[in-house]
Structures are given as structure tokens and as C-alpha cells.
Amino acid sequence: MHELSVTQSILNIALESAEKAGAEKINKITIAAGEMTGYVPKYVQEYFNIVSRGTIAEGAELEFKKIPASALCRSCGKETPLTDYRFICARCGGSDLKLTHGREFLVDSIDVD
């Protein structure tokens, strides 16, 4: 499962930020995930429980904030939501769209002591 390498990266990013802040314990890691990224939160948490053992992030909860997919329509100039990965403007039906949200995948914040 590719969730493993991704989980390792989440751990590294969280540990690095916590260390910089002089934190002693990471309680929670908030991840912003676009609707169009294919990670299964449950697997990521399970892998995380394993790879974080013995670190200050052991036992931390991963929270996934879902970001809906949207795009800028070049035909009508407006922002439109995207459904089911379809590049079709909900306002004017145009298909000349530039993706603005939905492919994000980042560690947004950590909660530490």
C-alpha cells in the first residue's frame, strides 16, 4: 500500500515542526486533503500508529480536513464546484477550467504540548 510512504512523510513533517517549536508531545496532526486525492484516512492512521512508535508523535490522532474540488471557469470567469472529477462548469457548462482546489495534500497544523 502506498499509504506507507505517505504516512512516513506526514510523521517526518510533524516531528520536524514540533522539534523547531521545542514541543514535547504531538497530540494531533491536521491534514488538509483535497477531494481528488486518493488516500484512505483509516489506513494512514493505522500505518501512523506503527511508524510513530517511540517518537513524540506516538498516539497522536490524525484529523483529515476535506477540501472540496473546485475550478475557475475561463468561459464565464467564475469559480465552480466540481462533481465526481468532471471538468464541467456548473454555471455555464463550459469545459475550459483551471483546477483551483481538490488536489491539495498537506500537513496543515499540529497540536502539541
Add this chain to the structure above:
Amino acid sequence: MEIKVVHQIMEWNEDCSDKIKKDLREKKVCLVNVMGSPGAGKTSVITSIIERLSDRFKIGVIEGDIAGKIDAEKIQSLGIPVVQLNTDGACHIEAMAIDNMLPDFDLDALDVIFVENIGNLVCPAEFNIGEDFRVALLSVPEGDDKAAKYPLMFSTTDALVINKYDMVDYFDFDTDRVVKDATDRNPSVKIFKVSNKTGDGLDEFLDWLGKRIEDKISA
């Protein structure tokens, strides 16, 4: 206490992918990421590409598919430099794996490297591997609902080869549906109906492919 982080999780892979792109641009080598299910015809189509485009381009191949060395040996027998990735149990190729393989090639003697990604319609699409463009294969026996079911693969590819088109009458395969599902998600995708067995449709695909490679290596 909350600390704002805002750090891309895929950065390790993206950075490596960018490095590969830069290295290959200097060497004027084009990298093509070939994706699709096990059995869709990736090795067969790469073999046809070698047979038909070798007089125009110096070709190398990276074989990521898990099934032992069968595919790599097939390609090696055509006199093409090929490197087999050891991806035991892996479900996709990451940029780092490609970066580690490139020193095995004489890049000065190559124009294009085809990477046969691991047979899987899901996660290979998530990982850039330094490619200039992507080719996704969907074979007729897999069914006409796959572009809708695996949207990321079909929304990120530059070309979609609908392979095994010689089988189209046996599988109730609704080509229009696939074309619509793919273009709705990816308005600029180029779609080719190909039978690698009879050769039908290969010319159109190879024309497009040859132009894309040409553009890259003459840039």
C-alpha cells in the same frame, strides 16, 4: 498549543520528480510514464513502439511490473537497454526509484525512456516520476466503466489508449461512454482506439507519440 505547518506531504516525491526532469532535460531525454491494469497490454504496446519507432528514436525501457523479469527479458531481446525495477509487492513507482535507475543508462545515447508502471489503475496516478507525459492504457475486456471508477488515472493522463479494440464486439464495450467519461474529466486527453494484435489504430497513436517525443528532445 496549535502550530501552523502547511507543508506538502508529497514534497519528497515532487522534489525528486523535478530533479529527474531537470537532469533529463539537460540530456535531451524524454520520459514517458505508461500506466494501466495488469494485462492491459503495456508490454505489448511498448514492444510495438520499439519495433516501429526505433529507427527514429533511441529507446530505453524501465520495467516496473512485478511479474519477475519476463517483461524485461522480452524487451531486452529486441536489443533495447532495459532496467528492471525491483518492486516486490509495491503498488506504484516513486520518483526516487527512477532517479536510482537512471545511472544504469547511457543517457547520452538515448532519446526516450518508457517506464512501464506497475499494473494498477489507482495509485501510480498519484506519483509523478519525472515524466514529460503520461500514457494510460485501458483494454476492452476490462470494461467501459473504468474511466468513471478510476478518475484520477484518466484525468491526469495525456493520452488514453483503448487497447484490444479487436475484442470490442465481444464485450458490450460502449466506447462512447469511455470517451465521454474520460473527456469530461480531462478535456485535453487524446484518445486512440488500438488493437496491438492486428495493428489497427497504432499509426495514429504512434504519430502522436512521435511528435510529443520530437517536441521534447528538440526543445
